[in-house]
Amino acid sequence: MCVSKATIFNEINERAANVVHIACLLAAIVAADGASRAFAQASPGSGLVQVQGDDAAAPRNFNIPAQPLGLALNVFGRQSGLQVTLSAATSRGLTSNAVNGSFTPEQALSLMLQNTGVAFRVTADRTAVIGATTSPATEVYVPGATQLDPLVISGGRNAISGAGYQGTPDWVYETPAAVSVISREAIENSPTRNARDLLDNVAGVYANRSEAQNPGISVNIRGLQDQDRIATMIDGARQSFQRSAHGATQRTYVDTAFIRAVDIEKSTTSGVGSAGALGGSVNFRTLLAEDLIAPGKQYGGQVNLTTGTNQFNFDGSTAAAVRLSDRFSVLGGISYKNIGAYDVGKNGTINSAATYAGDVLLFSGQEVRSxxxxxxxxxxxxxxxxxGWVRNDSRFNTGNYDFAGSQGNLQKATEDVVNNTYTSALDWKPGSELIDLKARFYYNNIRNNKVEEGSVLSAGPSNYVMGTLGGSVENTSRFDTAVGALALNYGMEAFSDDGKTVLTRGYVANGIDYSNTLSGGTPSGKRDIVSGFGSAKYTPTDWLTVSGGLRYDWYHLDGSTTIYGNEITPIIGYRVTPPSCFPSPPFPPNTGCRPGTRTPIYGTPYYERFNVDVDKSGGALLPTMTVAVKPVDWLQPFVKYSKSYRPPTIMESFLNGGHGGPSINGYAPNPYLRPERGDTYELGSNILRNGIFSERDTFRFKIVGFYREITDYISFGYIYNSTAQRQYDSYVNLDGVTRMKGLEIEGNYDARVVYIGGTLTRIDTELADSFTSPAGRSIPINSGRGAAVIFEQPKLRVTLDAGVRLFDEQLTLGGRITDVSKTEPVLGSLRTGYEMAGYRVYDIYGSYAFNPMTKLRFAVTNLTDVAYAPALGANFFAAPGRTATISLNYKF
Structure with a gap:
């Protein structure tokens, strides 16, 4: 064997902070206690490294001069598009070979390591490990070889962490587009009451909190949210659930326990995920077996436990995976979260006593099982x-006091939301460069049960359901031509939304059942979207990339709804009074008699009912174009154009009923509603540099400026229904053009001992704010019609994050400052309540690694205990006050 047991134990004591190194040494101990092992003999550097990921097998141009091995591997990571990690201390003194020309990543790596005396191998979970031997079946032994700390290479967009801001993987800073990733590292380091808290530090992105008592997530990207303007997904499965409210309407229910990363696209693409979206997409990706099982092991898992102050009672989860064979693995996990109603900050004021009991925000707790x-x-x-199957069961309450300051008339709703997401994925990648096929099929079902108390709506809607069935298929073909590399991606995606709202108790007035009118704000209906796409990526040289694509989106809305006209009081008969004469006095003489009368008898008032059938379809061609250049290896400026198209949703298309209480004839669908259309222009640049001041430091930077125009933006106004001969509140297309422009910056410098990073979001919005009335007049949307909110992001948000790592990086201490300007939404008749002042929040955090398997984390959020309402929320829903949490993470 290579080393003795005593040497191994000494090495463990000396390098306790190096997680991967210990894993390899422990594996060697197990091998030492077993039978003797047969090693395959090979010359140094002769092992074939099979690196997988997006475009991993495609040849590409490499230009890596001979240099220290650590630096060379950093350059290799950038030029190959793969994630590379290496402990620099154990690679000092080694020099790589020069690599110049067109090679696959594995060929380039083999050439670079040839005759260096470094052994490497391939693991079953599609990673390449250099300098470690933990699996007898794949081990390569090189006599006299230097045993380095493990170097793990993982591919492309599969990487979930890297050297970027809060652990953002490097592919983000190599992609010529406005993309961001919330890494697994960021998720583990930030205990959250709700998954929406993860979005607070992403440039250009907010989580709307105007319905803060509801834990569902409504994502806002560059000022666009709700009604599927942002395609929200779990493992690629669409989350189309909508429920009417004064604030946010679209909600996604997912827990942080099993999220491996969150991928964010801030504009549409000519690929999977953009069908029917106007402003981008968010995909919550869940854990894979490789995230839990260490290389060379057959099983693995983790346990996370968090508790804290301010009603952060408990948040715990466990997940484990096992490889039943080289080809089959199973992963499972459960989690439980119990969060109570929290105290708001003490330093400041809150606006509405109707949503508070003392300093406690009413119904701000939740109980979640996942x-x-x-x-x-x-x-x-x-x-x-x-x-895959992911289940989220969220139980919570919503409500407020009927009148501000009245502590005796509490309106309360008890709600339970169960979200089941079923996914399947088939990947076929044979040896041919013409085939890299990915097929996805999914079904998502979300059910929201609601029971209201102390309200006129107690007999109202109690069960909201949205089922979404969908899938996609795409293939990528790659060619080497005489004038450069060419990659073609083509395929289609489709999904169908089926919304149903059901009452468990009816609403009857004057003997007539008007139950369906109470569900009209969240109506039943069906919508289908089908999209075909194709794109080409052309790389004539290593410094120029040109890509363009075209997609065709088609939609179909089908169903019927009911509206009610004006109140009618029927005449069911008449009461007849006969003529009558009165005696005449002697003088003057009698001049005649009074005539008889016929008086109508009125029946019970009722509202005339009208059925409205909806059968509407349409489509659009949507081009995209991107040009990226690399004047130097570390700099990539780019420009991008994309056209987007959002068809009306079920809520917009089948609206009916009234605004709560006995109102039943306030809303009606607009049969002439047009889809929204957008044009987005982006100019940006990526910077990715390693080894600036030392062999280990890194710098990651992305800046994107954008300008977007939207026509036919859909909001609230009114229409006239000629059949019912009545005017109704309805969704309408706004006149003119809505314009959004802004700047997004994300950066991070990491010297291992110290790091500093942050984000900046600057946005200006010029909203179309009027619609054409049935009489042909231009009506401002703030004229008192309706209650639909158009949320505008604050003009400026800056986040700064810095910290230090001490004691061989076992201890991390950091702090964060978030500064947000005031929020000023545009809306109908409810502007008061959604305008909020700016705020500044301070957080501190840290962690200590007892050993490679056990880490303790702590955090204090809202350190100065300021009372504030988060941006894109409501000023009567304040954020939590000062909260301290402590977390324990154990891996096995």
Whole structure:
């Protein structure tokens, strides 16, 4: 064997902070206690490294001069598009070979390491490990070879952490587009009451909190949110649930326990995920077996436990995965979160006593149970099948006092939301460069049960359901031409939304059942969207990339709804009074008699009912174009144009009923509603540099400026229904053009001992704010019609994050400052309540790694205990006051 047991134990004591190194040494201990092992003999550097990921097998141009091995591997990571990590201390004194020319990543790595005396191998979970041998079946032994700390290479967009801001993977800073990732590192380091808190530090992105008592997530990107303007997904499965409210309407229910990363696109693409979206997408990706099982092991898992002050009672989860064979793995996990109603900050004022009991925000707690089950099967060498199920059960209350300051008339709703997401994925990647096929099929079902108390709506809607069935198929073909590399991506995606709202108790007035009118704000209906797309990526040289694409989106809305006209009081008969004469006095003489009368008898008042059938479809061609250049290896400026198209949703298309209480004839669908259309222009640049001041420091930077125009923006106004001969509140297309422009910056410098990073979001919005009335007049949307809110992001938000790592990086201490300007939304008749002052919040955090498997984390949010309402919320829903949390993470 290579080393003795005593040497191994000494090495463990000396390098306790190096997680991967210890894992490899422990594996060697197990091997030492077992039978003797047969090693395959090979010359140094002769092992074939099979690196996988997006475009991992495609040849590309490499220009890596001979240099210290650590630096060379950093350059290799940038030029190959793969994630590379290395402990620099153990690579000092080694020099790489020069690599120049067109090679696959594995060929380039083999050439670079040739004759260096470094052994490397391939693991079953699609990573390359250099300098470690933990699996007898794949081990490569090189006599006299230097045993380095493990170097793990993982591919492309599969990487979930890196050297960027809050652990953002490097591919973000190599992609010529406005993309961001919330890494697993950021998720673990930030205990949250709700998954929406993760979005607070992403440039250009907010989570709307205007319905803060509801834990559902409504994502706002560059001022666009709700009604599927932002495609929100869990493992690629659409989350189309909508429920009417004065604030946010679209909600996604997902827990942080099983999220491996959150991918964010801030504009649309000519690929999977953009069908029917206007302003981008958010995909919550869940754990894979490789996230839990260390290389060379057959099983692994983790336990996370968090508790804290200010009613942060408990947040715990466990997940584990096992490889039943080289080709089959199973992953499962459960989580439980119990958060109570919190105190708001003491330093400042709150605006509405109706939502507070003392300093406590009413009904701001939640109880969440989540689970995950996933299987991954390598069916053949070329085909992989993944099946997944994620369940989220959120229980919470909503409500307020009927009048400000009245402590005796509490309106309360008890709600339970169960979200089940079922996914399947088939990946086929044979040896041919013409085939890299990905097929996805999913079904998402979300059910919201609601029971109201102390309100006229107690007999109202109690069950909201949205089912979404969808899938996609795409293929990428790659070619080497005489004039450069060409990649073609083409395919289609489709999904169908089926919304149903059901009452468990009816609403009857004067003997007539008007139950369906109370569900009209969140109506039932169906919507189908189908999209075909194709794009080409052309790389004539290593400094120029040109890509363009075209997609065609088609939609169909089908169903019927009911509206009610004016109140009618029927005449069911008449009461007849006969003529009568009165006696005549002697003088003057009698001049006649009074005539008889016929008086109508009125029946019970009722509202005339009208059925409205909806059968509408349409489509649009949507081009995209991107040009990126690399004047130097570390700099990538780019420009991008994309056209987007959002069809009306079920809520917008089937609206009916009234605004709560006995009102039943306030709303009606607009049969002439047009889809929204957007044009987005982006100019940006990526910077990715390593080894600036030392061998280990890194700098990551992305800046994007954008300008967007939207026509036919949909908001609230009114229409006239000629059949019912009545005017109704309805969704309408706004006149003119809505314009949004802004700047987004994300950056991070990491010297290991110290780091500093942050984001900046600057946005200006010029909203179309009028619509054409049925009489042909231009009506401002703030004229008192309706209650729809158009949320504008604050003009400026700056986040600064810095910290230090001490004691061989076992201890991390950091702090964060977030400064947000005031919020000023545009809306109908409810402007008061959604305008909020700016605020500044301070947070501190830290962690201590007892050993590679155990880490303790702590955090204090809202350190100065300021009372404030988060941006894109409501000023009667303040954020939590000072909250301290402590978390324990154990991996096995």
């Amino acid at each position: 689970s995950i089950l996933k299987t991954e099967a390598q069916v053949t060498e070329d085909v992989k099948l993944t099946l």
